[in-house]
Amino acid sequence: MLRASGLTKYFRKKRAVGPVSFEIEQGQTVGFLGLNGVGKTTLLRLIACDLRPSAGSLMVRDIDGVRDPHRLRRLVGFLPQRPPLYEEMTVGDYLQFAGRIRGMDETQLRDRLPMVEEITNITHKHGEIIRHLSHGYRQRVGMAQAVLHDPDLLILDEPTHGLDPAQIVEIRAVIRGLKEHHTVLISSHNLPEISQTCDQILVLDAGEIIAAGTEEDLAGNLLKGQHVEVSVLPRSANGAGDVSSVTDLLRQIPGVTKVQSEGTANGALVFVVEAKEDRAADVCRVLVQGGWGVVRLEPSQRKLESVFLELVQGRS
Amino acid sequence: MRAVRVIFRRELGAYLTSTMGYVVAAVMLLLDGLLFYGQALGPAAGERLSTDVLTRFFFTTSGLVAIAAVVLSTRLLAEERQLETLVLLNTSPVKDTQIVVGKFLSALAFLTVITSLTVYMPLMIMVNGKVSFGQVGVGYLGLVLLGSAVIAIGVFASSLTRHPLLAAFLGAAFVGIMFLFWPLGLVIPYPLSVVFQGLAIHGRHFTGFEVGVLQLKDVVYYLAVTYFFLLMATKAMEAKRWE
Known part of the structure; x- marks a missing residue:
């Protein structure tokens, strides 16, 4: 057109x-x-x-x-x-x-x-x-x-x-x-x-x-994978040790290339899981089987942000 | 033509709903009334022929018409640029010529209405003395033609900048220079004197209208000035899109 x-x-x-x-x-x-x-x-x-x-x-x-x-x-x-x-x-x-x-x-x-x-x-x-x-x-x-x-x-x-x-x-x-x-x-x-x-x-x-x-095209090309954001309830009051435990657990999932802690939101620990293909179901299963309370699981809202920063910072 | 009519109606509505329109009308009518009183009715007026009083009236009114025309016209495009409303017209299927002509006609219509409100003064002369309808009619035609030329100059000034005050200053400067051509033409040597006097916006070309003599060359002069500056304004609008 x-x-x-x-x-x-x-x-x-x-x-x-x-x-x-x-x-x-x-x-x-x-x-x-x-x-x-x-x-x-x-x-x-x-x-x-x-x-x-x-x-x-x-x-x-x-x-x-x-x-x-x-x-x-x-x-x-x-x-x-x-x-x-x-x-x-x-x-x-x-x-x-x-x-x-x-x-x-x-x-x-x-x-x-x-x-x-x-x-x-x-x-x-x-x-x-x-x-x-x-x-x-x-x-x-x-x-x-x-x-x-x-x-x-x-x-x-x-x-x-x-x-x-x-x-x-x-x-x-x-x-x-x-x-x-x-x-x-x-x-x-x-x-x-x-x-x-x-x-x-x-x-x-x-x-x-x-x-x-599309956003997916850009993410696929630049971020080299799919991103899933997951929120998990901490086991201890201050969350000490929980971040590393969850990170280690998620890294064991086949195809996961990166796990990044994004801090806390509404009392839950937030992680972004990067994988070569969509691993949302595996992420959920592994966490639940590990006894973690999953309160949120969705494609990362920060995907476009990451793409954008990658592009702009890459040029500068 | 339809686009010109639509723009004309909106602009005329803006004059009629804005404080500025009424202030210009009030100040012009007040000053014209005071000057007329001083020249024709006041204690210092003395005895004069009716036709001389009418000539004097058209002379003073022409100055006020020129000032009002500058004030009314120089905001037309500059203010729209400043307020970023011109983009509505610029992205509509309207030619720059239509924008310029629509705005010009609205200012001319408003100025003509204000000017026509001064008609009670010539009527007073007619009641108390002897002047012809012809002289009054030709005088008013001259005022409208002068107003038309000055508005066109003002629209051109307005097309050059996004600042209404700067546009007013530029418009006043252009009109002032064209007024000054007449006295300059009287003091500089031939043949430049002929050129300057011929280009002067007042003086030679308006004198005929003041005394009720309608000459085609004077009408053509004012129409030519109007056309030239409207064309310049259109070209300036087009150039702004390319710059």
Whole structure:
């Protein structure tokens, strides 16, 4: 659906992005992961045709984004890091303006606006002045303007930036709902956000894509194995000796290459077990047979974090 | 055309709901009223022909229109850049020309409304003296054309920066220089004097409107200045995407 080839952007003599090349399939949710200042926003602005590239090509469907950005913009909905809101307008007026400016007629607006307000949960804010809204609601209004015209490609730049934990959960739920109907590009430096919402990940560093694939692909290639996080109840009050006992027990499992203690959480000892293939069942069996109380066992949440650090530290 | 209309309506709505729009209107009308009182009604006014009073009125009002036009126009693009709302327009299927023209027309419409509110002063002259509707009409056409040219210059200044204050300063400087062309043209030698006087935004080109003489060359001049600076603003917008 989207194909970028040698896409490059210079700001005066400074290279901000590129050359980057990648392809994105229809219906995918793709995360652009990278530290602050590595060029994520610039790359998204290039795809949204807000900026023109210094070199390279960008094709979305059969539209050449470099030669005909005007046509490409019809297919794109863009939510920048700071939502582009006219604060003196009401939510309803603003969304109508956003729809009209993207070529929607009055009938389309009448049909689509209530639906989008419902999806983004801002129906009850329709008549409120944007200036009076909380940060979370402003973000939702920003998201509503991006999806109002039902774009094929939805671009979200740091959609949970500056939100509190409750708002982050709500916005992620909205994004999950949008994934069903749009190809979504999300930029973030927030690893759980990318991990929980994206099918594909592009890791950026210094304006270049340094890795691409699913989280499992990246972990498989870079971390050389599967990671399981397990929490075990300690036997002694201070846990003395328990860490080494559990570590020794887990190391005996065939295929396990590394066992690492991650400290304690909620009174339980936490370990990350690295193996060539999935050994979650063996980990559980060995611990239970050894008389240890297993309170949690799941794929490591820190897998993407490890991949990311491996990639970035490897380059530096 | 539809995009221009949509942008025009939003911008005009912003003027009508913002404090700034009303402050500009109030200050301009107050100053114009005070100046008119001083020139036509006050104790120092003396006896004058009605047509001279009307000419004087259009002269002073033109200065105020130019100042109001700078204030109204220089925020149009710079403020949107500063508040990062321009990205909505920049990522919509709208051409830079349409953005520039929509914003320009909204400022011109608002300025025209403010300017038309001064019409009670020429009407007072008509009641108490002898002036023709033609002179009044041509005078107002001149004010609108001057306002149009100054707004276009202001939009261009606004397209150059993301800081509204700097844009206002640049706009005022550009307009000031074009005003100064007239007195400069009077003191520098031929043939430069002809060029400067011909380019001056006031003076030669506005004098006809003040006295009720409509000349095509003056109308063409103001339309050309408007077109030129709107074109420059569009090019500056396009260049910002490439830089």
